[in-house]
Amino acid sequence: MHIYRIVFLFALFLSGCSLPQVAPVKVGQQQKDVSFSEDVKPILDKRCVVCHSCYNSPCQAKLSSFAGIDRGGSKIEVYNATRLSPQTPTRLFIDAKNTQEWHTKGFFSLTQNLEDTNGTSNDSIMLHLLHNKQTNPDVIGDYDPEHDTLMCPKDKEELSKYLYEKPNHGMPYGFPALKQREYITLASWLFQGAKDDHNSAVQVSKNAQKEIEKWEKFLNAQDPKHQMSARYLYEHLYLAHIYFSSAKGEFFELVRSYTPAPQPTDIIPTLRPFDDPQVEKFYYRFRKIESTIVHKTHMIMKFDDTVLARYNELFMEPEWREKPHTISYDTKISANPFIAYKQIPASSRYQFLLDNSKFIVMTFIRGPVCRGQMALNVIHDHFWVMFRDPKFDIAVIDPEFIDTQVQNLSLPIENVDHDLLKTFSDEYRERYEHYYQAKKERTTQLFNGGYPIESIYKGVKSSDSPILTVYRHFDSASVSRGVLGEEPRTMWVIDYAQFERLYYALVAGYDVFGNVSHQTNIRRYMDFLRMEGEANFLEYMPQKKRLSIMESWYINDESVVDDAKYVAIEKLNNKIVYKTDDYKHEFIEKIVNQYLPKDLNITFDRMNYKTKAEMKTLTMPKDYKTAFDYIQATRALTLPGSGFVRFMTDRGANNMLLRIEMEDGTFITKNLVINRWHDNVNSLFMEESMLDPSKDTMDFLDSFIGSYPNVFIDVKFSQLPEFLNLMKNTTGTLKDLQKFQKYFISRSDPRFWEYYDWFQKEFDRQNGVEAGLYDLNRYARTPWQKSH
Numbered sequence: 001m002h003i004y005r006i007v008f009l010f011a012l013f014l015s016g017c018s019l020p021q022v023a024p025v026k027v028g029q030q031q032k033d034v035s036f037s038e039d040v041k042p043i044l045d046k047r048c049v050v051c052h053s054c055y056n057s058p059c060q061a062k063l064s065s066f067a068g069i070d071r072g073g074s075k076i077e078v079y080n081a082t083r084l085s086p087q088t089p090t091r092l093f094i095d096a097k098n099t100q101e102w103h104t105k106g107f108f109s110l111t112q113n114l115e116d117t118n119g120t121s122n123d124s125i126m127l128h129l130l131h132n133k134q135t136n137p138d139v140i141g142d143y144d145p146e147h148d149t150l151m152c153p154k155d156k157e158e159l160s161k162y163l164y165e166k167p168n169h170g171m172p173y174g175f176p177a178l179k180q181r182e183y184i185t186l187a188s189w190l191f192q193g194a195k196d197d198h199n200s201a202v203q204v205s206k207n208a209q210k211e212i213e214k215w216e217k218f219l220n221a222q223d224p225k226h227q228m229s230a231r232y233l234y235e236h237l238y239l240a241h242i243y244f245s246s247a248k249g250e251f252f253e254l255v256r257s258y259t260p261a262p263q264p265t266d267i268i269p270t271l272r273p274f275d276d277p278q279v280e281k282f283y284y285r286f287r288k289i290e291s292t293i294v295h296k297t298h299m300i301m302k303f304d305d306t307v308l309a310r311y312n313e314l315f316m317e318p319e320w321r322e323k324p325h326t327i328s329y330d331t332k333i334s335a336n337p338f339i340a341y342k343q344i345p346a347s348s349r350y351q352f353l354l355d356n357s358k359f360i361v362m363t364f365i366r367g368p369v370c371r372g373q374m375a376l377n378v379i380h381d382h383f384w385v386m387f388r389d390p391k392f393d394i395a396v397i398d399p400e401f402i403d404t405q406v407q408n409l410s411l412p413i414e415n416v417d418h419d420l421l422k423t424f425s426d427e428y429r430e431r432y433e434h435y436y437q438a439k440k441e442r443t444t445q446l447f448n449g450g451y452p453i454e455s456i457y458k459g460v461k462s463s464d465s466p467i468l469t470v471y472r473h474f475d476s477a478s479v480s481r482g483v484l485g486e487e488p489r490t491m492w493v494i495d496y497a498q499f500e501r502l503y504y505a506l507v508a509g510y511d512v513f514g515n516v517s518h519q520t521n522i523r524r525y526m527d528f529l530r531m532e533g534e535a536n537f538l539e540y541m542p543q544k545k546r547l548s549i550m551e552s553w554y555i556n557d558e559s560v561v562d563d564a565k566y567v568a569i570e571k572l573n574n575k576i577v578y579k580t581d582d583y584k585h586e587f588i589e590k591i592v593n594q595y596l597p598k599d600l601n602i603t604f605d606r607m608n609y610k611t612k613a614e615m616k617t618l619t620m621p622k623d624y625k626t627a628f629d630y631i632q633a634t635r636a637l638t639l640p641g642s643g644f645v646r647f648m649t650d651r652g653a654n655n656m657l658l659r660i661e662m663e664d665g666t667f668i669t670k671n672l673v674i675n676r677w678h679d680n681v682n683s684l685f686m687e688e689s690m691l692d693p694s695k696d697t698m699d700f701l702d703s704f705i706g707s708y709p710n711v712f713i714d715v716k717f718s719q720l721p722e723f724l725n726l727m728k729n730t731t732g733t734l735k736d737l738q739k740f741q742k743y744f745i746s747r748s749d750p751r752f753w754e755y756y757d758w759f760q761k762e763f764d765r766q767n768g769v770e771a772g773l774y775d776l777n778r779y780a781r782t783p784w785q786k787s788h
Contacts, residue, residue: 033192034185034188034189034192035197036066036189036195036196036197037196037197038197039185039189040185040186040189041066041292043178043182043185043186044063044064044069044186045064045292045773046753046757047172047178047182047753048063048171048172049063049064049292049294049773050756050773050774050775050776051145051172051173051775051776051777052064052068053291053292053294053296053297053773053775054294054296054297054775055078055079055368055512056078056079056146056777058145058146058152058173058777059073059074059075059152060073060074060076060078060090060107061073061110062092062291064291064292064294065092065290065291065292066196067092067093067099067290068092068291069110069111069194070099070109070111070194070196071092071096071099071102071107072099072102072103072107072108072109072110072111073107073108073110073125073152073154074090074105074106074107074108074152075106075152075154076090076106078090078512078513079512081516081519082516083515083516084420084515084516085417085515086416086417086511086513086514086515086518087513087514088105088513089269089271089513090102090105090107090513091269092291093267094267094269095269108154108155109124109125110124110125110126111124111125111126111190111194112124112194114155114156114159115156122187122190122191124190124194125153125154125159126171126186126190127186127187127190128159128163129170129171130170130171130178130183130186130187131170131183131187132163132167132169132170132171133170133171133172133177133178134170134177134178134180134183136167136168136170137176137177138168138748139168139174139175139176139746139747139748139783140168140783141168142781142782143169143173143174143747143781144652144781145173145174145777146475146777146778174747174779174781175747175752175753175776175779176748176749176750176752176753202288202290204250204288205247205250207244207246207247208244208246208247208250208252208288210246211244211246211247211303211304212252212261212286213261214308215286215303215308216261216283216284216285216286218230218308218311219233219234219254219284220260220283220284223324224324224325224326225315225316225320225324226316227326228324228325228326228327228341228343228344229311229315229316229344230284232315232341232344232349232352233254233311233315233352234254234256234273234284235273235274235337235508236352236353236356236360236503236508237254237301238253238254238255238273238508239253239297239299239363239367239507240253240254240299240300240301240359241253241289241293241297241298241299241300241301242254242286242300242301242302242303243300243301243302243303243769244302244303244304245302245304246304250288251288251289251293251300252286252287252288252289253286253287253289254284254285254286255267255268255284255285255286255287256268256270256277256282256283256284256285257282257283257284257285257287258279258282258283259283259285260283260285261283261285265285265287267287268282271416271511271513272413272508272509272511273508274329274331274334274335274340274508274509275329275331275334276329276330276334277329292773293771293772293773294707294772294773294775295707295763295771295772295773295774295775296366296476296707296708296772296775297366297772298366298770298771298772299359299362299363299366300359300769300770301356301359310355311352314348314351314352315344315348315352318345318347318348319345320343320344320345321342321343321344321345321399322342322343323343324343325343327340331414331415332414335410335411335413335414335504335509336406336409336410336411337349337500337504338402338403338405338406338409338497338500339406342399342403342406345399346393346395346396346399346402346496347390347396349496349500350390350393350395350396350496350499351390353496353499353500353503354387354390354457354459354464354466355464357387357464357465357466357468358465358468358479358481360499360503361385361468361470361479362479363503363506363507364502364503364506364507365470365477365478365479366707367506367507367510368510368512376472376474376475376476376477377681377683377684377687378523378526378527378530378681379470379472379477379530379681380472380488380489380490380678380681381471381472381473381474381674381675381676381677381678382469382470382471382472382485382486382488382489382673382675382699383469383470383488383489383490383491383492384467384468384469384470384483384488384491384492384588385467385468385469385470385491385492385493385494385533386456386457386466386467386491386492386493386494386537386591387456387457387466387493387494387495387499388455388456388457388493388494388495388496388536389454389455389456389457389458390457390496391454391455392447392451392454392455393495393496394439394442394443394446394495394497395495395496395497396496397446398442398446401438401439401442402497404438405435405438405439407431408431408432408434408435408438409431409435409497409501410428410431411428411501411504411505411509411525412428412505412518412521412522412525413504413505413508413509413510413522415518416511416513416514416515416518417514417515417517417518419517420515420516420517422517422521423516423517423520423521424520424524425521428521428524428525428528429524429528432525432528432532433563433567436532436535436567437567437568439497440567440568440569440571440572443572444571444572447572448573449573449575450539450572450573450574450575451539451540451572451574451575452574452575452576453540453575453576453590453591453595456493456540456591456595458595458596458597458600459596459597459600462597462599462600462601464600465481465482466596466600466602467481467482467483467591467592467596467602468480468481468482469481469482469483469484469485471484471485471673471675471705471706473654473655473673473674473706473708473710474649474652474654474676475708475778476655476706476707476708476778477706478705478706478707480703480705481602482602482603483588483592483602483603483604483605483609484605484608484699484701484703484705485605485608485609485673485675485699485701486608486609486610486638486675486697486699487584487585487588487609487610488675489552489553490534490537490553491534491537491584491588492530492533492534492536492537493533493536493537493539493540494533494536495536498529498532498533498536501529502529505522505525505526505529506522506526509522510522520684523684524684527682530681531560531563531564531682534550534553535550535564535567535569538550538569539569539572539574540574540576540587541574541583541584541587542578542583543570543571543572543573543574544570545583546564546569546570547561547564547565547569547570549583549584550564550569553680554679554680554682555679555680556679556680557679557680557682557683559682560680560682576590582612585611585612592604605699605701607631607634607635607638607699607700607701607702608635608638608699608700608701610635610638614635615639618632618635618636618639619632619636620632620633620636620637620724620725620728621633624720624721624724630720630724633724633725633728634700634724636728637698637700637724637727637728638697638698638699638700639697640677640694640695640696640697641693641694641695641696642696642697642698642727642728643728643729643730643731643732644698644726644727644728644730645674645693645696645697645698646693646696646732647730647731647732647736648674648710648711649674649676649693649696650732651780651781651782652710652778652780652781652782653674653710653711653780654673654674654676654710655671655672655673655674655705655706655708655709655710656671656672656673656709656710656711656712656713657669657670657671657672657704657709657711657712657713657759658670658671658672658713658715659712659713659714659715659755659758659759660715660716660717660720661714661715661716661717662717663717663718667762669702669704669759669762669766670700670701670702671700671701671702671703671704671705671706672698672699672700672701672713673698673699673701673705673706674696674697674698675696675697675698675699676691676693676696677691677692677693677694677695677696677697678690678691678692679691679692703766704763704766704767707772707774707775708774708775708776708777708778708779709759709774709776709779710778710779710780711744711745711779711780712744712745712752712755712756712759713743713744713745714743714745714755715743719743723743726739726740737784740784741784744780744784745784746780746783746784747779747780747781747783748783748784749784756774756776759774760773760774
């Protein structure tokens with residue numbers, strides 16, 4: 001059908017809060033129907049999905065697929081730390097089969113007319129909000145969509161009130177308006193009925209289909225050994241974005257379906273992966289991901305013949321502890337992996353986790369649990385993670401001991417509607433302490449002389465990740481392979497039992513829709529797991545120094561040190577011989593420089609990593625004449641107490657992307673990550689009181705870190721000396737702010753989208769299959785400059 005290109009003009013009559021009137025206007029030429037897949041989706045991806053793609057999307061408006069757009073918005077908050085009862089889940093593609101079902105669950109249309117316009121115009125919420133930005137483009141005041149009070153208007157009256165009270169809060173929210181041609185494309189599509197087209201139908205390539213058939217045959221084999229192995233794999237891979245090397249650009253998720261292939265997948269909508277499917281027979285299926293890939297949920301797993309052979313090696317070939325048999329989905333069993341998977345050798349389960357350590361830890365970081373400051377204030381801003389070698393892991397060498405501890409190893413995940421009176425119960429704390437005490441006693445019996453350095457896992461192939469870096473960016477986090485940044489205050493060593501509990505507590509057993517008691521109990525349990533990882537690391541420190549090191553990690557919290565004394569953290573000896581009194585530094589140097597295989601290519605980050613002696617001598621250069629001068633300046637800026645760091649954290653900026661334009665026109669990119677000092681992270685409340693800005697530091701990284709950039713920075717090489725000196729000398733005054741304006745890209749800058757597109761393209765180029773769209777919900781809330 002041919003129609004005239006439509007330009008939608010509005011007039012907002014403030015008196016009486018009346019809605020703008022909408023009228024189509026001819027522009028003199030005919031235009032073909034607007035295609036959703038070819039014309040609309042590219043605009044939505046670049047300008048809308050960057051804030052509307054997940055549970056934290058404002059109004060749950062998930063615009064990364066047509067199904068999400070058609071579902072619309074909701075007034076129900078997913079992240080609600082005060083709800084007393086569990087909430088009905090609202091997972092797109094899972095909890096409703098069509099738009100009508102979503103509307104019965106309280107969602108409302110964003111694209112359809114609010115009233116009958118006789119087909120002469122579009123009167124939708126989406127168009128009103130887009131047009132409001134066109135007519136009121138200035139970015140005024142602070143914008144923090146995850147914490148702002150958003151009305152989420154669902155009808156004409158609420159929309160009128162919203163536009164009246166917040167005339168500068170149209171879409172894109174808190175960023176520059178769409179270009180006119182982008183706006184007209186979306187407006188025309190809305191006028192034409194906001195329809196999907198056949199080109200956006202989900203298609204699976206022949207190469208991918210061939211791989212899927214092979215894997216579904218393996219996962220759906222009917223003998224008990226295959227069934228229990230598949231169940232274990234599914235519970236650990238259900239969040240994975242799976243890809244096949246022979247099918248580029250396609251990602252799939254592993255689901256449980258009522259139907260077998262080749263029938264369409266009919267997903268079983270259980271809340272958690274270990275919940276009872278409530279059918280006698282179901283099928284593991286691969287469902288293609290049709291939503292736009294966003295980095296904050298993009299956790300990839302490569303499936304090929306090598307991986308399939310590895311799964312056969314780990315699960316099919318070994319003799320199991322018991323004759324393979326299927327088990328119940330009763331939550332008393334299924335919510336405790338040490339009961340549910342007792343029959344599978346712990347060596348197989350642990351090696352699977354070690355083979356995929358980065359992915360598994362990433363699920364803690366990017367899964368639904370790790371949204372927001374409250375969920376993340378359980379970890380320090382920066383730490384390194386190592387793993388116990390299976391040959392020294394108590395669960396592997398003495399599985400009968402774990403059998404005796406299954407109740408003490410139980411987790412607060414059996415249900416998502418915990419009794420509110422048990423929100424701060426010590427039930428799981430007592431179980432944990434009993435387990436840890438028993439573990440220490442058994443470990444002492446098994447390793448009377450203590451752990452040697454060989455008890456640290458060093459991988460079996462060059463692509464393994466035996467050591468990881470975790471960064472917290474206040475209200476988000478990231479995980480990377482290797483040892484990035486300065487030497488952190490704390491380090492962890494994870495063993496099998498801790499690894500499995502971390503996964504089931506924070507990922508498989510965590511319900512983002514659960515009540516406050518469920519979520520608080522998991523947050524408190526994470527305290528125990530963190531301390532266990534730290535205690536495992538301290539076993540490698542001299543016995544007499546362990547409590548003092550622990551005290552330095554838990555300033556003003558004597559309870560943790562008392563607990564460490566109770567479980568006799570200093571009891572077990574080790575076989576590490578130290579030559580200096582800087583034990584932590586000496587140990588990690590020995591691990592990275594001498595112990596880990598060279599083909600892992602894990603080395604220290606020499607820009608940020610430094611000895612205590614180097615920290616005392618680092619100063620800013622007086623002149624910038626050589627490359628060494630720039631390196632020296634950058635290293636000096638990583639020292640504690642920088643005024644620049646305080647200046648940024650005061651503005652909610654902890655993760656910054658820097659672009660340096662070289663004299664030949666090429667660019668160098670750096671990721672600036674701020675590490676905030678916490679006296680301790682053992683308190684659920686009053687985090688601000690635990691901070692010490694005088695000890696905050698910053699790392700300059702070559703790799704892209706995190707999913708939520710807080711600030712884009714653009715500096716020409718000729719300006720670099722001025723910029724570096726400004727970073728060193730800033731005191732946070734208005735005068736400093738004015739100086740930074742020419743380097744920092746404000747959310748109000750008319751060039752903002754140009755910079756976003758550049759950094760996104762560079763991120764895609766450098767990270768390949770691991771890349772996804774950045775999220776802008778946490779971009780610096782206060783404009784650095786006024787709108788132009």
